[in-house]
Amino acid sequence: MFTPAAHELPGMRVLVMGLGLFGGGVGAVRFLAKHGARVTVTDLKSAEQLAESVRALEGLPVEFHLGAHREADLDACELLVISPAVPPDNPFLREAVKRGIPVETELNLFVKLCRAPILGITGSNGKTTTTALVEAATRRMGGPTWLPAPPGCFDRPKRVWVGGNIGRSLLADLGDIQPNDAVVLELSSFQLENLAAIGRFPAAGLVTNLQPNHLDRHGTMEAYGNAKKNVLRGRGSVGIVNADCPVVGKWLSTAANPLSFGRRAPVARGACLSGGWISIADSGDAHTILPTSALRIPGLFNVENALAAACASWVLGATKDGIAQGFAEFRGCEHRLESFGTWGGVSWINDSIATNPDSTLAALRTLSQPLVLILGGHDKGLPFEDLARAISPRCRAVVLLGAATAKIGAALETAGCSVPVDRAKDLREAVAMSASHARSGDAVLLSPACASFDQFRNFEDRGKQFKAFAKEATAGRAEVEEMIAGAPRTATA
The missing domain is CATH 3.40.50.720 (NAD(P)-binding Rossmann-like Domain)
Incomplete structure (x- = not known):
């Protein structure tokens, strides 16, 4: 190129x-x-x-x-x-x-012209939340770190710029990004595939996990994984991998300076849990940052995201207090288990970012109340069998929509699904059907397990329409008990 x-x-x-x-x-x-x-x-x-x-x-x-x-x-x-x-x-x-x-x-234009070192963040799930957590943790750079010296080429950058697949292009900022700054980019497998064509890779890379996704584009898990692995292939790079992921954990030797994070697996150098605290491990010592109970985002998968972000923030030279305060203040990202209102005792949760079955499974495991689940969209060539088996124990009803309706319906039938399964022609009808099934104490959850491109501009458009239709469908049933204004709020377990 x-x-x-x-x-x-x-x-x-x-x-x-x-x-x-x-x-x-x-x-x-x-x-x-x-x-x-x-x-x-x-x-x-x-x-x-x-x-x-x-x-x-x-x-x-x-x-x-x-x-x-x-x-x-x-x-x-x-x-x-x-x-x-x-x-x-x-x-x-x-x-x-x-x-x-x-x-x-x-992205290739940016990488070639950027004067500052780049840390790339990728993975099948969690990369946007991890990137946003790093942004929150690095807002307060400078001052004593109370942490061991971070590895790699990031020498306490003056400013950290965040962009990429998170929805923010930094091309226009190239003139302001200085060599002593740092850049954090959320990177998709498509973007990383294109970077490989020019042989230019980030100075540091982080992989959250690897699960089936985008097989309609990559064809095989091997090809998909190879695209993700490109984030670790920079010469002399720092590589941060999820030690708990059976695939990604094996990539530790890919990077010149390997680090890891994990809730369960032993971590020699990186981020781990120590007595319920998110900690930095280095040379046998654990430097505690904040307890997991201080996180406002629910679910064990978000503990993993926080560990990944803590490790990346350490590499960037963030202070201990900066990481702790940034994580404690972080309220989650819009469209990611976003609880946006309660009407008539029924909670409404927008998880439109869930574009693969593993993301939806994580949502089912995190939430505790009975669910009316809205599933479906553009089929990315992924299997739905594991998700289908998890539906009956957790859901009061399921509403299907979009191009993948027949495939998901067949998986539910094979799994012996014992709850009602409705089929909607569009999202407005899906919301109305869900409202009719839900009872006080339940939650209506949009967690589609599919891409949005069959009926929507993108997952953000799908999420915004869902919130608008929910307000429309519940109007007059009950007064709003709770409605979030300003920053999004994530659902509680």
Whole structure:
């Protein structure tokens, strides 16, 4: 892949393929236009579907060709910048490669041009929460750490920048990011696959876990795992892995400076539990940071996320007090076990980020009340058998929707599901059906175990629509007993 220097961009004809709704496409367009490139955007989605991203680019000299990819757009193209969601076998991309057009991605542009060391965070589940926890822990840099000196190349950075797949492009900030800063990026398997093509990897990498996901893109677990492992392949890198994960735990030797975290497995150097406290282990000593009871986010999986984030924050040179205060104040991320209201004694919980069965299983294990579960969406080629077996003991009813309805329904039938299973034509109907099943003391949980792209722009759109439909469906039944304003709140176990 080819990266032009900033002074080469003025007048260069650049085609951005895939504007999307997660910020990466918008960030790439802004960066390129700011540096004088002649930018055209092509996307299969319509202007109406991409309205939010199109509005974000108002006032910039950008041409939009939406609704289809037109080969004529490649005729004058000097650089093609693709979304990470574009698969390698995409016909339009293949035509560009055939013509000899240089290809780049938003993330690859950033990694090549960034002057500060990068810590990448990836994994099948938990990477967004882990990244957000690191951001919270590193807001207060400076002062005594009361921790052993961290390994690696992060020498107490002046500022920590956070972006990537969490929904924040840092391309526009390149001019402000200094060599003595640090960058934390949440990275998807798609982004890491593209990084491998240029042989550029983060200075430090963290893998939360590895479970079946995105098999519709990668084909096999081996290929999916290899993409994730790229985060650990930097020369002289610090690698942080989950010692409790049977797959990822074996990757410890991949990195030059290995660290680990875990609730159960022994940790020689990294983050562990010590007497119910999140602690940093180093040379046989455990340096306690805060008790797990101080975390506001529920579930054992979030204890693992906190351990991962503590280890990463230590590598970044965060202070003990900064980590403890940041974790204690962190209230969770929107769309991640987000409890947003209680009507008529029924709690409503938005877990739209759960795009694979293991995420939904984690939610079922974390919540204690009887559940009415909304499942379904775009099938990513994942098995539903384990989830199906867990439904009857935990749920009062299940409501299915989306393209994966038949596959999930078959898994439930094979598992001998003993609770009512409804099928809805859309999310509004699914919410209404769920409300009819729920009783006081129950919770209605949207935890789809599937991607959102069959009916929604993204998982955030799905979550926001769910919250709106819930308010609509429960209007008049009872006064709101609790409604969160401002920062999201996670459900309690």
